[in-house]
Amino acid sequence: MRVVFAGTPEVALPALDAVAASRHELVGVVTRPDAPSGRGRRLVASPVAQRAEELGVQVLKPQHPRDTEFQAVLRSLTPDACPVVAYGALLPQSALEIPVHGWINLHFSVLPAWRGAAPVQHSLWAGDEVTGATTFRIVKELDAGPTFGVMTERVRADDTAGDLLSRLAEGGAGLLVQTLDGIEAGSLEAREQPGEGVSLAPKILVEDARVDWSQPAVAIDRQVRACTPAPGAWTTHAGERVKLGPVRVSDREPIDPGVLEVTKNAVHVGTATAPVELGRVKAFGKKEMPAADWARGVRLASGARLGD
Known part of the structure; x- marks a missing residue:
């Protein structure tokens, strides 16, 4: 399939590398605009943007994915699917409708548990013994789309959020590629999330x-x-x-x-x-x-x- 990857921070890099190394054709990368960093507040490209440039892949940095110019460029790339890991911006319906198979998100929890921006932190804080990652099709409601696949990971007694997120990012990268493979083959069917067991994981301030x-x-x-x-x-x-x-x-x-x-x-x-x-x-x-x-x-x- 032709895919356009969307992501921003370092945690998205294992998935980007896995998609780039897969049989799918990576035709573009979407990421957040360059942001001020360091004491000098110099504009710096996101980790995903930097890796995409190393891979020689076209990089799109819209101020917001509702921008018509961005959507026109994305449409011209004719993506079959858009895999997503920690992109960091809400996608409007007009953007969601561009790829044939939608935007396929890798979320670091076993949905419907811990929907939101900080699933790993909330899982640790709550004392979960097992967590994981889920791939699902993005819909308008937050992290509520139908799911494709899941992996689980045992939480260790000394895990920090950084430790656990690193393991989930590595394991989830394989899950994301398997999901794309299954969608292409027609062997993977998205299933609606259960209505029970929903918990929220807002950003920790x-x-x-x-x-x-x-x-x-x-x-x-x-x-x-x-x-x-x-x-x-x-x-x-x-x-x-x-x-x-x-x-x-x-x-x-x-x-x-x-x-x-x-x-x-x-x-x-x-x-x-x-x-x-x-x-x-x-x-x-x-x-x-x-x-x-x-x-x-x-x-x-x-x-x-x-x-x-």
Whole structure:
């Protein structure tokens, strides 16, 4: 089939590479416009745009996919299908109707669970033991289109959102190509999603990532891992924000929520249940470092409090 791939961030690269290496003809790539990056705020092409240029494939960067000029160019490419991974813009009906077999999205959850922008983060935060990825045909309603295929992945006890998303991106790339193969062969039929089991996964904002030390240790562990690497879990000390890497639930005696217990080699924080041991931290204006080094640098002592 003739396909036009749509995607933007690095997580879409395994799927783009898999589609490019498949028997299907990659005739174009759609991605978000160049965006400011770094201290100089220089415009930088998306990871998908950069890889497409390396592959020698035409790149389309519409301000919005409803743009008539973009749709005219897409129509001229006569795609049979448009595989999509984390493109980042809502597709209007006029664009959805251009490819013969529609836009085929790779979504990182087992639908209808976790529809939305942050399925992996919400799955980790909720404590799911198994998650996965699903291919489906995009419709107007968010992540509600009929599904083609699914893969599952066990969630590991120390997974961060970055770890889990990386594995799903690799495994999902194969699923996406298999879906395109099945559509071409006529052997794959899309099935409507069940009406039960729907859950939503909206984007996690910086405000959502603030740790509440009055929560149980297990909940805090899940929150921090779900927010790693982005937007990054955080707390405050002396009125300044401190970013937190993954923590470890400790078997030490309980401490009052938010209160620190500082030793030479470790920093523990009280929660509603067991304490957690801090891993790596990043104070405002400082480099990331082990919690014990940070504690020495700011002369923290047992009895101090986080989240003030």
